Amino acid sequence: MQKLQGGNGNTGVRPVQAIKRLALAGGGTGGHIVPGLHLLRAAQARGEAPEQVLWFTSGRSVENDVLEGLGETLPQVSVEIVRLPMEAAGGGAPPLTGTLMRSPRSVWMARQALRRHRSQVLLGLGGFMGLPSVLAARILGIPVALYEVNAVAGKATRYLGGMAKNIFHAWPSSLPNSGNTRHRMIGPVIGPEFRPAGPDAERARLRTELGFEGAAPLLVILGGSQGAGALNAFILEQMDPLLSAGWQILHQVGPGRMGPVERAGALSNPGYRAVEYVHDMHRVLAASELVLARGGASTLAEIAVVGVPTWVVPYPHHADQHQAHNARMLGDGIRVVPQERLNGELASELGRLALDRVQLGHMRRSLAGFQSLGAEELWKALGSFLAR
Template sequence: MTIKQPLSVVLAGGGSAGHVAPLLAIAAALKERDPQVKLLAVGTAEGLETRLVPDAGVELVLIDRVPMPRKPSADALRFPARMRAAIRSSQRILEDAEADVLLGVGGYVCTPMYQAARKAGIPIVIHEANLRPGLANRWGARYTEWIGTAFQGTKLAKARWVGMPLRRQIARLQRPLQGGRVQNGPAKEELGFDSGKPLVVVTGGSLGALRMNQALAASLPAFAEAGVQILHITGTGKALLDDAGRPVESPGYRQVEYFDGMERAYAAADLLICRSGAGTVSEVAAVGVPAIFVPLPVGNGEQALNAATLVDQSAALMVADQDFTPEWLKHNALPLLKDPARLTELGQRAGQAGIRDAAEKMADMIVQAAR
């Protein structure tokens, strides 16, 4: 069968950065493969996609967010009619786009889009970012054989392990080694830090992590005494303030609420302390940066499972959220920073587990599905 040119791909998913980031990485891989490809993203008004997708130069259309009811309620009674309306909107989007393929990465928007594509006979391609698949992708996986997963242990029938689609700037980042140590001095200087002192990057993700922030704030004197520099990405609206309401200050410490271009932070870091969302774990592995994971202690424990994919290979460390205290940092993080050989070993082991070409694999899958 000959594919019409240019190929038209509708990309559905959103809500969190964990859905939007791989969607945009796949979109970029498709564009790199064929600059004429037609791309249209579908999301909801409540998700991060409303900002991230247009910023990436991809057209975005919105449909209503229709969460699956978990218990009897007024919303549960309205659910069937709302879902039917969302499916009709999805059908119009696919028709107007003359879609050859639907790519879904998970999130509320995917369920009606999968149903509409199935009715229209449009091939469905799925990428599942989490070790435990989400509800929408579990449902959609029943109707396609074109499924890629970020983690090897994800249980979806007919799925292939491809890795996590990453932004090119991260997937192609190199941390050069010389004499058994990462040569990250220039990257530190680029961020305004001293190239000769250790640098820790701490981030709780785009929303921040209050407990991590508080433990770090209490540890600043110990880090300063040890000559350790810190880039602290606090999360939007979660800046650390002193009693006078001013941003906390300490020698070698800098805090920002948001950091644009995490590849620059990865390039400079001697150690990363972070949550363990699927995207972050995959980036740590692809880049080969030494990391301490502090899994978010909510939901079904998926962040701990994500982190375990590296921890079980001695490629990262993990500490439970309730155990992440100033005392833990003093007795674990500071000694690690004084052991360059151990840091190098962690980074190299992580890099051996990393996958850098998942976006290209998913682009190939989309083209194959169109055929």
């Protein structure tokens, strides 16, 4: 397995100045928001949290779910959220033509917000929200940085990289072959609340605190911030054999996806709980014995730091298959399962794994020692922009 130290502590940048007014551009999915939350929490742990944050989003409901509670975790930070009208009426990331058509108004809105906020730095977190924000920042002369979270560089990094002072990468596989010094490998950006899981007794205590039986293993289903229909259907179809095998199940179904769970009567099953979104992810992961998840990079980095064995079912319709690449970065602690294998046979394998402490222990040990200083490295690098 590849273990990332997130840099060697030598950033090669000028002395850091305090960032008081930070702008972030990221939305559409939790994967383009969560790294920003991790960064802010890392800055807070250093005693360097910005006074004001301007956050550009698309206005999807999932963004509200992910950002909920931000004021409680960062009470001293004033956060202004600006929705840019980039998304088509039917939802989903717009095609390139749609992005370009909606950009002029969004650039104007972003420019007005950045000027009013007097942002010192703009960090793009990936996704289609980056285009108008980056263009507006460049017009105003505000330094721009990009963060590439995936193991395969996305469109935002490829198209907007030329306008950024630096592009920071979570995984070495997304670095360009050209040796361009503006691209820097820092490791995944992870908040300080994520740390290696404790021994069996500690995990049992956490399960009890979460309302589960402490002695029984916990299987966590994470279909991403928006849920995953295939994973949801699999769990509802195979719930009885999984519960009979000894698993307890915490199921993140995604925003607005509780209907099928309720209609199936699943909530009446002892040992099963469904939520639209998991807010205390670090506690849930630390309490779990196994995760069944999509292959979002932020989620997998969190899983790796905590050290939870995971079966990853990559979303099969991404052209670049980046979720599969994300999963393969983490070696034997992660098993990649094609979506077409979500059936009774796979449920039987999961059932046997509930009692297989040898296999679970091997997977957990394979993830041991994974750590990343990416959040600290990124925060220091952004601060160095102010000294230039």
